[in-house]
Amino acid sequence: MSFRTTPLTVAHDRDKSTLFTAELREAIDALLTRYPEDWQQSAVMPALTLLQDANGGWLTRALMDDLAVYLDMPEVAVYEVATFYGMYDLEPQGRHKVCVCNSVSCMLRGSEELIEHVGEKYGVRPGETSDDGRFTLKEVECLGACRHAPAVLVDKTYHENLSPEALDELIDGLE
């Protein structure tokens, strides 16, 4: 028995050329070139990100199943990845995601205040979406920006050293 067993590949009975859109397929194919043969499943993470972005910020079961077909992997292996990482959402999200880091450094530097503030001002608690659908507040694990804690990830942009007022400004600036 070895540590490195090649991942189980599954040949699904579906036509890959009907999945997603042509642009998405091209983008995923470009990802596939980064990995060795037989290890195309490694592309599952960036591919999920592509699909999520194209689907308004969240993943459906059907999308995950399609990706399993596209990458010749068991469906449950895609579910495992999508449920493990905080950046994949399996429920409908607001137009923007405001992700407040709540790991040690940020917590010591006031991230809980930020969360509380958003709750009071917008009535949105972690995991919830504002009534106007503008943003979803997420409490996430370490963003790797401890030096300038507290850090908040708005969509794909890092914002550091935030005070409640600075966060307000950010949120108000969202479309």
Add this chain to the structure above:
Amino acid sequence: MTDKITIEIDGRACEAAPGEMIIAVADREGITIPRFCYHKKLSIAANCRMCLVEAEAGGRPFPKPVPACATPVSDGMKVQTRSPKAIDAQEGTMEFLLINHPLDCPICDQGGECELQDVAMGYGGDVSRYSERKRVVEDEDLGPLIATEMTRCIHCTRCVRFGAEIAGVRELGATGRGEAMRIGTFAAAAVGHELSGNVIDLCPVGALTSKPYRFQARAWELTGRDSISPHDGVGANLRLHVRRNQVLRVHPNDNEAVNETWLADRDRFSYEGLHAADRLTQPMIKRNGAWQAVAWGEAMTLVAERLKTTEAATCGWWLAPNATLEELYLAQRVARGLGCRDIDSRLRQQDFRDDTAAPLRPWLGCTIAELETRRAILVVGSDLRQEQPLLAHRIRKAALAGAGVGCVNPLELELHHGATQLVVDPAALPAALAAIAKALDCAPEGAGAALIAAAEPDDRHRALAELLRAGEAEQGGLVALGALAVAHPDYALIRALAETIATASGCALGWLPPAANSVGAYLAGALPQVGAGGVALEQPGRALDAMLAEAPRTLVLWGVEPERDLIDPTRAMAVCEQAEFVVACSAFRSPALETVADVLLPIGAFAETAGTFVNASGTWQSFQGAVAPPGEARPGWKVLRVLGNLLDQRGFDYTSAAEVRTELAEQCGEITHDNAARAALEALEPRLAEGGLVRVGGVPIYALDALVRRAPALQRTTMPRATLALYLHPQQAEVLGLEEGAEATLTQGGQTLTGEVRLDARLALGCAWVPAAVAGSERLGAQIGPIEIAGGGLQ
């Protein structure tokens, strides 16, 4: 890297192979290291951390305790499994594992045989320091075989790895993270693999347990008895767990040469059939159309009298191929002692044209363990996973090790490994083999000469020929004939062509014995042309086809349900009804048997009799009875002993099944199994004409024999093509003007039947798949044969 190195575990010098893990060496030496996630047949996960040990290599200690399951040995390594540091690490891990594990062993089904409980006894603290809330996980319904209590799961992932590595299909996964991590299907689907029950053994805690056995007994109430599985040709080694004369569950016994450490669900859950409501518990005689329970003496006297007075040439014996070797041997002794030669146990075969040339001691063609080292395997006419779940696993291992696997079938198999599948019209099966033979440059000779001469191989045939040739280069290919090939109207032709292919490609010819004692039946002489010891008889009797064509006046049925177990149930029932006197020796009573039989003799089923099965490798595996047969039922060999004595035959004074076996073993002498034809065959004409629709009646995995058909949990599973319906390729259905769910009238064997149409793109064109051996199929004819289909149901 075959050199041995020496390491030291707990001060003891141990020999090890470089690259081996510490835990494997310790296991071999009998040194206990606690573990949960490690399993010798699965990949290494090293995620439970229970096997932490202290080690030093090259004189330098590792800075931290290392997991014994994931640390390769090196020369001169010193390992301490019981040092204070190791124990401390193990106890720490144990405490963490118990944080989220319920401490309610008394209400857990695994209590008393739980690895976590056992290890906690040794390494756990007396009092928990954890006072916070424990996590609770919702249970999932994994189907009728596996019960779940996921709160108890410790995330060892053995079940997940089993799916990926052994079953070949990832049904279970670990979704979520940290405390939210859970094992399940996520999609809330039942697991459907035919080996899935093994996760019950693998699960070290009470998270995955047996549903039929749930809350039936405690481990310490059970007595273990060794036995052999009575289903497929593997003869899986079983451990029956018995309480108060009842088999309550079945576990595997490890045997690398047979079942490794696995069991198919059929072997594991079929015991439930022993508790069926329709067990035959008393000898019965039909008088004036009514059944009367009688004493053994009365029934046996009547049977002996009728057998004695009947003309030997008009007496037929149908013996089940899953009867024990002793029963088959004694039955043919009694029959031949009476001068009766019409004995057959090939109940699912219809082409006997090559009986004069067919092998006398056939077998798998290699041993079961060798199957996984074959370099090329061509499976001909077999719904492999349904027929032979454990052989299919060996073939999968061969495929993963790089062997080429090819199939020639009337359907595309759902295999979890690479395979070159040639899907052919069932009538064209011989022609497809002939094309492969031609691609191998075979001269048009033998039984299939005309077909080979006419064959026009295309790329698909050449690909399979190449695959077999590649196997020859490395000395080890196999062309294996499955149950669908055996049931084919042109089996003689298929066998001859398969042999031609095997010879031309340097491969061995193989056969996948469908029943527990299919190989043994030849040795016992339970065939019209084969005598005890597997020798050719000068005066062969009539084979099954002749007995079905012209009904014997007296019939003896041994463990046979004529409406389910025969190739042509309509014909079989008609023959039984025409017979003047029918004796049915059976463990079960069924309405069909009660209709056609005149005497019912209750014999012990699996686990209730001592006996021997000869498996596909030709290994004789003997077992003792584990429980007493119910009521007045008696082990079959004893019934036959009494019958022999009542018929005044000599030498029926056996005192044990072992004596019978020894006598037969002497007659067999040094057994060499061989699948090669004994004589050259003349050219044979195909019987099945191409162009028409052909019914193919595969036997679903849980309909194989009387016992498994009565196992309720297995019957509740959903397996492909398991219920009576007309399965058609979508294009075939379109040609016939039928849609999914429509009703169609099937006409075969002079009978008609209404069946629902189900579309299945895996089937070949020209194939109308209607399963055999299931309820309703008794109203159809031959398992494989022409069928007529019309739209609309019967009016």
